[in-house]
Amino acid sequence: MTKLKTHMGRRAFIKNTSLASGGLVLGFSILNSCKSEQAKEIAVREMPKEWFEMNSYLKIGDNGVVTIYTPNPEFGQNIRTSMPMLVAEELDVDWKDVLVEQAPYHADKYGFQFTGGSRGISARWEPLRMAGATARQMLIAAAAETWQVPKEEITAEAGVLQHAATKKSAGYGEMASVAATLTVPEEVQLKEVKDFKLVSRSQKNVDAKSIVTGRPLFGMDIQEEGMLIAMIEHPPAFGLTLKSVDGEAAKALPGIKDVVTIKSFKDGYEKGGFDTNAFPELVAIVGNSTWEVMQAKKKLKVEWQPITAYSETIAGFGGKQTINIPAGLESTTTHKSQMEALAAKPGKVVRKDGNPEVAFKNATTVLERSYSAPFLAHNNMEPLNAFAHVAGDKAKIAAPIQIPSLIIPTIASSLGIPKENIEMDLPRMGGGFGRKAYAHFVVEAALISQKVNAPIKLVYSREDDMTNGIYRPTYHATYRAAFDENNNLTALHVKAGGVPESPLFANRFPAGAIDNYMAEEWTIDSNITIGAFRAPRSNFMAGAEQAFLDEVAETMGKDAIQFRLDLLKRAKENPVGERNDYDADRYAGVLELVREKSAWKENDATKHRGVSAYFCHNSYAAHVLDLKMENGKPVVEKVVCAIDCGVVINPDAATNMAEGAITDGIGNAFYGELTFQDGVPQKNNFHQYQMIRMKEAPKEIDVHFVQNEIDPTGMGEPPFPPVFGAVANALYKATGQRHYEQPFVTGKQIVG
Amino acid sequence: MAIFNLNINGSEHSVDVDSNTPMLWVLRDHIKLVGTKYGCGIAQCGACTVHLGDNAVRSCQLPVSAVGEQKITTIEGLSEHGDHPVQKAWLEIDVPQCGYCQAGQIMSASALLKRNPNPSDEEIESAMNGNICRCGTYTRIKKAIKTAASSENV
Incomplete structure (x- = not known):
């Protein structure tokens, strides 16, 4: 058994216990109406008369029912099932006796409640198991004390405590009242992976019944007594800001209460990395119902004016950083020519191994290819929204967001109230994908509530959502490969950049596998805001790199998978450089698994297959994608996928997420694109922005996980980036033409 | 008004x-x-x-x-106890990710099966093409519709 000092956890637990001693502190219960179907089912059986708090993550009822507070907000990864599974495994309780509740935002009790960066499960892997194991040990100690027997002789399994010698037995519920009074143990023992009974076995989504019966779960579903509906009007173009508003005509319409202006930041406020906001000054319109507010919004008379260029310091994860925001109205055509101009000049050298200049000079042949991708909008199915009720110096908020703790300081500053006076519930998000990490809309909701002195729900229209910014940036990358007279690869050069950030990861594969290697980058400032988007830089670089390697392999006459494996063998046995940030063995492992599961054959003329593999967020993923052309349109017949993310907590849910990532990747590779003309986004709803639909989705997806006992790593992002390369490589096989510019289908004539 | x-x-x-x-x-x-x-x-x-x-x-x-x-x-x-065959199939296949689009998907699917109890893949794709799932659960949605179609009393 793994012995784990509660060292770090102990302090947290002591603190938590004291906090919880006055009964369960669960903020306010704004989502009371959102009691899940799961709760109702347990209620039918029997709800306990009394609950006993073991620590901030779980309480045990006198009848053995266990409530587990799942700490991180949910946007579809099914962590509301997999995180409680970790607690339940170590508590050793029957899963059917578990009730899952969403914890509110509470940093002292629940730590960093961050859903993003594929870090949810890996960050919670030990703490949540420790919470379960600690409670289990306390239950054992309670039984030992009650029965007057040594605790080493007591077993605790499936919610039952037993002492074999005296044949004594009790349910957890019977011992919970004593256990809850005991001191938190100094040390807990965690199970070995091989001893898991719940984890690594597929469990159904605890919210599925509520979802399929239409229960209120989402931020958008919140209804409160006296609540008004608010919408905002933001500038029609990036590079503009509010000048003045005449709201009289709008206010005269039925059901409209007020038209106000808000300013999202106090002057001089030092922003964090997730305070990104292109439009900090807005017009807000407030009324009785959504439809009435939507109609009145059209009657607003707003004057906009150009912004002036400015620089600001952002305190992000990686320390303080200064960014420059230029004035002006930007267009996609200008971005393209700017990117091509910079791509042709020397960039900032980020890594150099060997002597690439000489290798290229001495090369017999050089292969050079450039790749590009446009801005992408997240287009979550649930448009941005938030509930806020600010009364005096207190705020109650329900925010469907990914990182509650990082927006709290901004809300406090903008409202002018203490941080401690903000209570925040975390309703389910209808999609997130990085967009809901940037919670400007929660600040807006709070400011509007404060101005109109009423509880409000801020609702973005689809158009507001799509044109507000925080996009996946547009990127560009040029790859060059040098070959000697025997067609051996002697050097590789990558130069990448984007508007406004570079997508480059200089130390990722194939760095470390090539003697002469150089990586350069460049950036172009912009006033169009960008943000996280299911591994934004990786999802471009994976596509470019894996398409280029495919072409290199073809040039060398090598099999696409074997070529990659050869490079990884070199990186493992005799790595070039010291900062290579991947494990060549695990990388090769997913390629070998996908080769086996897809029955890959070298030079297979019967299928149009593309392979691609990538490492990001500490996990490895590889895909083999089969595609055919039908009436001039690509049809994805099958995708076989291999993933190494360590221990898989809930295999069917992880499979579902991989299937989604593959479908999402194909959709974005084929159709994803947002363009700009004079600062105006050229698409604002789904009639213009093509999303993948059932007809275009793969006909079959086959997901496999590498079986190992390595601590779990990311799952939300890693299967997504390599899809772009697999699509590009399969499309080449199907059409005979290489595709370098994303999107591959929208606005193009593809000849099959 | x-x-x-x-x-x-x-x-x-x-x-x-x-x-x-x-x-x-x-x-x-x-x-x-x-x-x-x-x-x-x-x-x-x-x-x-x-x-x-x-x-x-x-x-x-x-x-x-x-x-x-x-x-x-x-x-x-759609059903009194969440037990319409389409809802049951959705649970069996564990379709949802974020879940926001799923009510719409289920309403489209149940209307399809009412008029066509045994749809082909193409008929499913045509009937469901107006429903976007941003999480990309289409393969499971299709599977669940087939599961529901093969159950009784659609």
Whole structure:
């Protein structure tokens, strides 16, 4: 058994216990109406008369029912099932006796409640198991004390405590009242992976019944007594800001209460990395119902004016950083020519191994290819929204967001109230994908509530959502490969950049596998805001790199998978450089698994297959994608996928997420694109922005996980980036033409 | 503003709203049935799908004044205990990720199976093409529809 000092956890637990001693502190219960179907089912059986708090993550009822507070907000990864599974495994309780509740935002009790960066499960892997194991040990100690027997002789399994010698037995519920009074143990023992009974076995989504019966779960579903509906009007173009508003005509319409202006930041406020906001000054319109507010919004008379260029310091994860925001109205055509101009000049050298200049000079042949991708909008199915009720110096908020703790300081500053006076519930998000990490809309909701002195729900229209910014940036990358007279690869050069950030990861594969290697980058400032988007830089670089390697392999006459494996063998046995940030063995492992599961054959003329593999967020993923052309349109017949993310907590849910990532990747590779003309986004709803639909989705997806006992790593992002390369490589096989510019289908004539 | 008497999920509801108000907002804001979702407002995403009689319609494009005597069924009224064959199939296949689009998907799927109890893959794709799932659960949705089709009493 793994012995784990509660060292770090102990302090947290002591603190938590004291906090919880006055009964369960669960903020306010704004989502009371959102009691899940799961709760109702347990209620039918029997709800306990009394609950006993073991620590901030779980309480045990006198009848053995266990409530587990799942700490991180949910946007579809099914962590509301997999995180409680970790607690339940170590508590050793029957899963059917578990009730899952969403914890509110509470940093002292629940730590960093961050859903993003594929870090949810890996960050919670030990703490949540420790919470379960600690409670289990306390239950054992309670039984030992009650029965007057040594605790080493007591077993605790499936919610039952037993002492074999005296044949004594009790349910957890019977011992919970004593256990809850005991001191938190100094040390807990965690199970070995091989001893898991719940984890690594597929469990159904605890919210599925509520979802399929239409229960209120989402931020958008919140209804409160006296609540008004608010919408905002933001500038029609990036590079503009509010000048003045005449709201009289709008206010005269039925059901409209007020038209106000808000300013999202106090002057001089030092922003964090997730305070990104292109439009900090807005017009807000407030009324009785959504439809009435939507109609009145059209009657607003707003004057906009150009912004002036400015620089600001952002305190992000990686320390303080200064960014420059230029004035002006930007267009996609200008971005393209700017990117091509910079791509042709020397960039900032980020890594150099060997002597690439000489290798290229001495090369017999050089292969050079450039790749590009446009801005992408997240287009979550649930448009941005938030509930806020600010009364005096207190705020109650329900925010469907990914990182509650990082927006709290901004809300406090903008409202002018203490941080401690903000209570925040975390309703389910209808999609997130990085967009809901940037919670400007929660600040807006709070400011509007404060101005109109009423509880409000801020609702973005689809158009507001799509044109507000925080996009996946547009990127560009040029790859060059040098070959000697025997067609051996002697050097590789990558130069990448984007508007406004570079997508480059200089130390990722194939760095470390090539003697002469150089990586350069460049950036172009912009006033169009960008943000996280299911591994934004990786999802471009994976596509470019894996398409280029495919072409290199073809040039060398090598099999696409074997070529990659050869490079990884070199990186493992005799790595070039010291900062290579991947494990060549695990990388090769997913390629070998996908080769086996897809029955890959070298030079297979019967299928149009593309392979691609990538490492990001500490996990490895590889895909083999089969595609055919039908009436001039690509049809994805099958995708076989291999993933190494360590221990898989809930295999069917992880499979579902991989299937989604593959479908999402194909959709974005084929159709994803947002363009700009004079600062105006050229698409604002789904009639213009093509999303993948059932007809275009793969006909079959086959997901496999590498079986190992390595601590779990990311799952939300890693299967997504390599899809772009697999699509590009399969499309080449199907059409005979290489595709370098994303999107591959929208606005193009593809000849099959 | 005008009074409209509506039959929703077998119950009579009376609302006083502008006659142009789409059923989507009548359901969500006035009758507090929030299972029907707002996704685009222009009948492009299918999140707001309800049944008008036996047909799947986009409630964001259905003015309250056009409903008249016709019965409306929402996700909350599809079955009494969440046990419609389509709902059961959705649970068996464990379809949802974020779940926001799923009520619309289920309403489209149940209308399809009512008129065509044994749809082909192509017929499923055609009937479901108006419903976007941003999480990409299409392969599971298709599987669940086939599962429901093979069960009795669709």
